[in-house]
Amino acid sequence: MATSFIERLAAMTDPSRNAVQSDSSTVPKRLVPAHIEQLKAYTPGRPNVQLMQELGIERFIHLASNENPLGPPASACRAIQDVVSSMNRYPESGAFGLREALAAAYRVKVENIAVGSGSESIMANIIRAFVAGDDEVVTSEGTFIGFYVLVNSHGANLVKVPLKNYHFDLDGIAAAISDRTKLVYLCNPNNPTGTIFSRQEFETFMQKIPEHVLVILDEAYFEFTMGVSEFPDSMTYRHDNVLTLRTFSKAYGMAGIRLGYGLGHDYLINYVNKVKLPFEPNILAQAAGVAALADTDYLKRTLDNNDAGMKMITDEFKRQGIAYVPSHANYVMVPFGSADKVTQIHEGLLRKGIAVRPLAAFGLPDCLRITTGLPEENEAFIKAFRAVI
Helix, strand or coil: CCCCHHHHHHHHCCHHHCCCCCCHHHCCHHHCCHHHHCCCCCCCCCCHHHHHHHHCCCCCEECCCCCCCCCCCHHHHHHHHHHHHHCCCCCCCCCHHHHHHHHHHHCCCHHHEEEECCHHHHHHHHHHHHCCCCCEEEEECCCCHHHHHHHHHCCCEEEEECCECCECCHHHHHHHCCCCEEEEEEECCCCCCCCCCCHHHHHHHHHCCCCCCEEEEECCCHHHHCCCCCCCCHHHCCCCCEEEEEECCCCCCCHHHCCEEEECCHHHHHHHHHCCCCCCCCHHHHHHHHHHHCCHHHHHHHHHHHHHHHHHHHHHHHHHCCCCECCCCCEEEEECCCHHHHHHHHHHHHHCCEECEECHHHCCCCEEEEECCCHHHHHHHHHHHHHHC
């Protein structure tokens, strides 16, 4: 009797027949470099579906990952539908259409722009292109932990300067720069604190930076600062040693499609593009990015919703006498004084179907970060928070 395809597939995937053992102790140590063996991977929050199953609840409100609660722009969805039948083709390798749209928006040359699968992809390419040997990278404690993972995975020496009142200590970072420093990473507004450094602070800082040191300005939350006069929009400067990172994940509501971009001197961007993965970003992301960039109505709705949500949440904290860190992004960070208090509040909110982000992984174990949601989601958070606190 002939064996069916399903039976053959089952036999092929039978664990008892699998020659690859799951026991990591059988892997020779010499295969894994020391800096990879010691690496702590970025750990995102658990998926909503998993949490709902674990907690036995039917509705879940996710205020933990700084996502846009409005959903993606309808214009981007339509653009994806227009190209979805072309998924059998490789995307344009140079992403010229998207880069041309970005160049027009920022009044720069196409050669000044790199694109990738999220701004983390651009970060990785910058590190790959410019950091080697015993180069050092300097940044702050209490900032985007994905950057730490990328630097540590490259085996570079990472120097972290403590935060100062939950802000980047630019004077301290400048003082930490040595002859070995190749790269400085600044996140403005900072994730997870929501704080910014000012124009004056940035301009003073740049006067102290040697020409051989590259500065990454991660402005993933830039759109939420529009109208903030003291914010040093990097595109108003023309520093040859500054690389700006921005994204479609936050204000443009497209975190799931992974699309980010970098801007800088064409000399630097050329090397970043040399080391990028071919055909990145994908064909759907490229089309969605062009459409979203032109969708000013969607962006306005996003900013209006965020302003209203931020006011609703922080007004509640004020009523309860709870100190929070003023934010220039789409989230607010609250120090609660102890890790135990954070655990109590986090777990209590989870049982009520609301996820927020504890920040122990960021080096801030006594803090929680709450993303703004839709009005009804913010109201549900406030109701649950009152009960838990």
